[in-house]
Amino acid sequence: AQSVTQLGSHVSVSEGALVLLRCNYSSSVPPYLFWYVQYPNQGLQLLLKYTSAATLVKGINGFEAEFKKSETSFHLTKPSAHMSDAAEYFCAVSVAGGYQKVTFGTGTKLQVIP
Amino acid sequence: KAGVTQTPRYLIKTRGQQVTLSCSPISGHRSVSWYQQTPGQGLQFLFEYFSETQRNKGNFPGRFSGRQFSNSRSEMNVSTLELGDSALYLCASSKEVQGPGYTFGSGTRLTVV
Numbered sequence: 001a002q003s004v005t006q007l008g009s010h011v012s013v014s015e016g017a018l019v020l021l022r023c024n025y026s027s028s029v030p031p032y033l034f035w036y037v038q039y040p041n042q043g044l045q046l047l048l049k050y051t052s053a054a055t056l057v058k059g060i061n062g063f064e065a066e067f068k069k070s071e072t073s074f075h076l077t078k079p080s081a082h083m084s085d086a087a088e089y090f091c092a093v094s095v096a097g098g099y100q101k102v103t104f105g106t107g108t109k110l111q112v113i114p
Numbered sequence: 115k116a117g118v119t120q121t122p123r124y125l126i127k128t129r130g131q132q133v134t135l136s137c138s139p140i141s142g143h144r145s146v147s148w149y150q151q152t153p154g155q156g157l158q159f160l161f162e163y164f165s166e167t168q169r170n171k172g173n174f175p176g177r178f179s180g181r182q183f184s185n186s187r188s189e190m191n192v193s194t195l196e197l198g199d200s201a202l203y204l205c206a207s208s209k210e211v212q213g214p215g216y217t218f219g220s221g222t223r224l225t226v227v
Contacts, residue, residue: 034215043118043218079203090157101170102147102216104157 001095002027006105016114019078021108023091033074034092086112116220120205126225132193135222139186139207146188149201163188195226
């Protein structure tokens, strides 16, 4: 079985400050890991994904995440927050080669303060 | 290219009725998954279809069902609607089963009154 834990349901940062959204996963086999963003009344948009290649993954809108197997973490970062980054962010995990469902975390709402 | 299209965007139904939601995946994507999103439960997996076959199913009652057509379009049906079925229903497609990486539609907002 696989699971994802997102630490902090709400995170506030000042515009221009570092964004750090935390995600820890549990998986009995090597995982695929994802970050998605959701704007109000919209579906989820894939920000980036880790699929066992480079451990530092760069995504859209200046976001990146680092896969750390020893810490079972996949934290999302962005050096400088922009007002348009205010949204809800979801971490997700699945495993390769099977029909297991993708499991999503409970989400973190990011507020950007001007 | 066109994204994942879900229709309708908004729907209001009465308790006890049934409803059918539609999802057209990205061209070439053969896997379609459905999720229910509510403030209290977050994103919960309903089911996944690949090549017209249900490959995986979440922990929802039998009132929730789905199907996939030969053109990969999918429908989900909820019978005997309950107030608790009010949610945003999201459809996601991918080339392979389980991705890697879904493309989501904008969802159907279902309100049961």
